[in-house]
Amino acid sequence: MDIYTLGIETSCDETACAVVKNGRELLSNIIASQADFHSVYGGVVPEIAARMHVEAVIPCLSDSLSQANISLDNIDAICVTCGPGLVGALLVGVSAAKGLSEMTGKPLVPVNHINAHISANYLVHSDLKPPFMTLVVSGGHSEIIKVSDWNKFEIIAGTRDDAAGEAIDKIARVLGLGYPGGPKMDNIAQNADVGRYTFPKPTAGSGLDFSFSGIKTFALNLIHQYEQRQEKIDIASFAASYQSSVANVLAENAVAACIQSGYDTLCIAGGVSANSFLRKKISELATANDINLYMPPLDLCTDNAAMVAAAGYYNYINGVRADLSLNAYPSIQQMQY
Ligand code: KG4
Ligand code: ZN
Numbered sequence: 531m532d533i534y535t536l537g538i539e540t541s542c543d544e545t546a547c548a549v550v551k552n553g554r555e556l557l558s559n560i561i562a563s564q565a566d567f568h569s570v571y572g573g574v575v576p577e578i579a580a581r582m583h584v585e586a587v588i589p590c591l592s593d594s595l596s597q598a599n600i601s602l603d604n605i606d607a608i609c610v611t612c613g614p615g616l617v618g619a620l621l622v623g624v625s626a627a628k629g630l631s632e633m634t635g636k637p638l639v640p641v642n643h644i645n646a647h648i649s650a651n652y653l654v655h656s657d658l659k660p661p662f663m664t665l666v667v668s669g670g671h672s673e674i675i676k677v678s679d680w681n682k683f684e685i686i687a688g689t690r691d692d693a694a695g696e697a698i699d700k701i702a703r704v705l706g707l708g709y710p711g712g713p714k715m716d717n718i719a720q721n722a723d724v725g726r727y728t729f730p731k732p733t734a735g736s737g738l739d740f741s742f743s744g745i746k747t748f749a750l751n752l753i754h755q756y757e758q759r760q761e762k763i764d765i766a767s768f769a770a771s772y773q774s775s776v777a778n779v780l781a782e783n784a785v786a787a788c789i790q791s792g793y794d795t796l797c798i799a800g801g802v803s804a805n806s807f808l809r810k811k812i813s814e815l816a817t818a819n820d821i822n823l824y825m826p827p828l829d830l831c832t833d834n835a836a837m838v839a840a841a842g843y844y845n846y847i848n849g850v851r852a853d854l855s856l857n858a859y860p861s862i863q864q865m866q867y
Pocket of ligand 1: 668670696698711716800801802803806831832
């Protein structure tokens with residue numbers, strides 16, 4: 531019998547609801563982005579995010595059901611992101627999901643936002659199944675995760691400080707590209723000279739961990755030196771060189787993780803997986819090393835609820851449930867799911 535999952539996502543600045551069939555087929559995907567409201571502040575303001583989720587979550591929910599042409603009665607599970615993310619923002623989705631679950635008697639299924647990003651790949655790659663390696667790179671995360679089974683995740687490397695998205699957004703802001711800087715920096719750097727500026731490699735020690743605070747500080751200092759000398763930076767080439775330094779290390783370490791673990795399948799996920807420099811570099815390295823690479827389409831890289839409904843499906847069929855004591859878990863270390 532077909533299983534329909536409803537996904538609710540409010541971990542950062544997108545209010546999103548979606549319906550997915552059997553964990554693989556996207557029936558609706560509604561996203562209300564708050565990015566324009568936060569852009570005047572240069573980043574997400576947590577209290578504004580939470581208040582805007584309160585306004586948007588019910589209309590999003592109704593739209594996702596009508597776009598999928600399904601009623602709440604025919605939904606099998608209410609799946610919600612309960613962390614990691616901004617606590618006030620997460621609580622809006624969690625509270626909405628609890629209310630729906632209590633009202634309808636449908637099971638409440640908690641979803642880890644990182645697992646949701648990974649599951650975005652299930653919506654477009656029907657042959658993808660564990661085991662595989664994943665590189666999850668977003669505004670808050672930079673992790674290499676071994677997915678040994680549908681519900682078995684092991685973080686094998688991560689960042690010692692900033693996330694890749696944070697490091698990109700910060701430099702984009704200083705270059706005057708606005709918020710969110712990632713897509714804008716990517717855009718402006720197309721066809722620019724990647725070798726024009728040289729940056730330190732954003733690694734941490736000899737393992738697979740990342741460290742982005744050094745490259746970020748180096749870039750900031752370089753921009754200030756140019757300003758002090760009243761010299762102009764070639765912004766497009768600066769953006770290209772910076773992103774390619776970040777992308778190269780992400781791709782090299784993800785592919786090295788596959789080789790070290792004997793895995794021949796690699797997925798990328800999260801907002802930064804939309805980056806064209808990363809997609810190009812990781813495609814080249816995967817081909818050179820006989821690794822099957824899966825990438826989500828650009829619109830499923832950044833936050834959405836379809837990925838929550840897909841991850842929720844696998845949680846649901848594996849018996850993962852929450853009761854009304856479900857809370858929000860801001861950091862990955864606090865996650866119970
Ligand atoms: O996954 P996501 O929507 O939210 C988090 O879970 O954090 O990721 C957002 C991040 C932001 O830092 C944004 O600038 C970045 O993804 N991003 C990009 C691109 N598109 C989005 N970074 C680089 N290049 C892109 N094309
Ligand atoms: Zn995300």
